[in-house]
Amino acid sequence: MTGFAKPLKIALGLAVIAALIVVPMNFNRYGLFILSQWAVMTIAAMGLNLTLGYAGQVSLAQGAFVGIGAYAAAIMTTHGWPLPAAIVVAIVLSFAVGWVLGYPALRVQHHYLAFVTLAFSTLAFLVFRNESWLTGGIYGISNIPRPHIFGIATNKPLPFYYVCLGSLAIVSLAVWWLIRSPWGRAFIALRENPQRAQSLGVDTRRYTLMAFAIGSALGGIAGALYAPLTQYIDPVPFNLSLSLDLLMMVIVGERRLLSRPLPRRDDRSAAAGMAALHRGLLPDALRDRSHAAADLVADRYPGDPRSLHGRAAHQGGVCAQGRRKIPTGDGAMSAVLEVTNIKKNFGGISAVDGVSFDVREGEILGLIGPNGCGKSTLFNCILGQLTPSSGEVKLDGRSVTGLRPQSQQARGQPHLPAPAGVSKTLGAREPDPCRAGAPGQHGLTPRRPLRRRADGRRQPDDRLLQARPSRR
């Protein structure tokens, strides 16, 4: 990937920017129109890339958001409002609609979301076409004015091209900043390993919605520029095929600067192959990214209920339990974590059957068992990744059973890092967004999720973190 040295890359980038500014000066009307359109559609594609590449949601509605932005701008500017105001309205409107449309993403699997967005796309088209009191119907809206920027009229193609190019630059910088901000790291963490992200305190629901809504808002910006660019809009350009085109742009441009979409989460063998590659070819310094692929696979699919092992282990009554339950009330140290009679059934198969133990201050407790006997399932129940079928988990005497992982993190339950895993989309040199120092310092969330505990400490439970093995 890094074919060029960095200075050369920067020089190349500057040359491209200079060319984009200088070369079109000699272009005719049509050439400028095409270039302006490129700038506008790139904004929309960058938005879709956020949705697809960072929230992992396939959206077939980006064209509809471009339409929403375009109609907002067209209606407002023809009624005498300035374009910047229209852009703001377009952003707010498409962000809000995107947020609402994102809700299905939380409920259904990813390809179903594609269907929902497809339906939305068609509905939006129908509204554009049929609500002629607002949108002009099939006749559309014509004579959309172009703005005056700093007193300069942009009616001619060249000045307006610069408006589009400038907007593209601003949006690119904003997206670049976003990807590098804690927000962006949270998005990447979400894409790479939602479970780990969750146990690090990232509210996966909120971030999925956020990525979806921000992506939609960029579509809105593109639309708000598209309207004055063409100076005439009707419903046809915003039908499903625009959404499909944008989707293809993002997928074809997969390996570009800000875009590494398509998390192929289900591609286990690729992960394994990649791990082999990492191990064989990379210097030791980079090794830490390539922990055993086997662990990755095992941990991605914790407690697979269909696993024969799980059943066998259960029938043999070996359900993982490292040591006998220590009688409570033996005084000296209080239990920090109490796990009581946890059961987890998947359909008819019971993966964890009545496990109880507690962990006291300063203690390290090992959980040992054969493959598939339910260790990870138990951990996931404790951490809230799974809701136990019955039983109780108490942290500091307060029940945290079934709380979502990020709320548990907020209460001081330290995260359980799954094996580092092998990223299929990040380069080997890129920082792993999930790599945490001490909990609370991972910088994944814009607002630190740690709340003040009852005893006034802000850190997660350091009694567990500073634990030493106990010999009893």
Place this chain on the structure above:
Amino acid sequence: MSNLFDLLVAGLATGAIYALVAVGFTLLWQTSQTINFAQGEFVMLPAFLMLAAMHVGAPFWLAIILGILLSMILLGLAFKMLLVDPMMRHGVLPLAIATMALAIGIKEAVKQFFSAEASPFPSIVPTGDISVFGHAVSLQSIGVLVVAILAVVGLTALLNRTSLGHQMQAAAQNPTVARIIGVPVERMILLTFLINAFLVALASLLITPIYLAKFSSGEVLGQAAFIAAIVGGFNQVRGAIAGGLLIGVLDNLAASYVSTQYRSAVPMLVLIIVILFRPQGLLGRAEERTV
């Protein structure tokens, strides 16, 4: 009331065609995780193949047979060998995108080599009306219903009554185990592609006399079948049938009772509601793959 009856019959007839297309769609999904976005174009193309055969002088019946055979070769065999197999390795989404590209390709090819105009298409059922319970019902609707029902009954019998059908179900439900017990999984997958091609050719034969042969007619059909499959249950043949009938009837009722402008919005709303509240479909079962 008579209006309602007419609408229901017409809706059922369109719905039956949607069902045929949707069944093929679910078959492909179950056996090979192919989301075929070109399914609508698959319905559009056979009519043109039949028209082409008639242009070179074949009688109608021969044109039908040739059209169905050609569809099975092109849309079954070639589709699987040349597009699905090479793309499958890259995952479900790239394959779905490739079928979108195929849809555009088929559409443009028909426009280029045949005509952008709508061409009339002869009907296999004589036109005219007969009287049912005192209502005039078009023979065409009845014919469409009968053929579609026969096709579905035949398919269900094949899947549930024959050893071949059982092998197909096994291949869909658990390819690994099916392979272990000796089911030729690859051949079963190919067979579903051929069945799909046959179903779309049949649907083409039934629907083209009503809506004319036009290069763009696949868009609406594909979308309707798509929605029907999801609404009914992506993983069930009977779900696809129920979904198809439901969408057909709703579409027709919406056109006259809601508004013609928003008729296509109604199936979309149904789709969104079903996905939100019953994502496995009305008749589907969650997390299960069966034929």
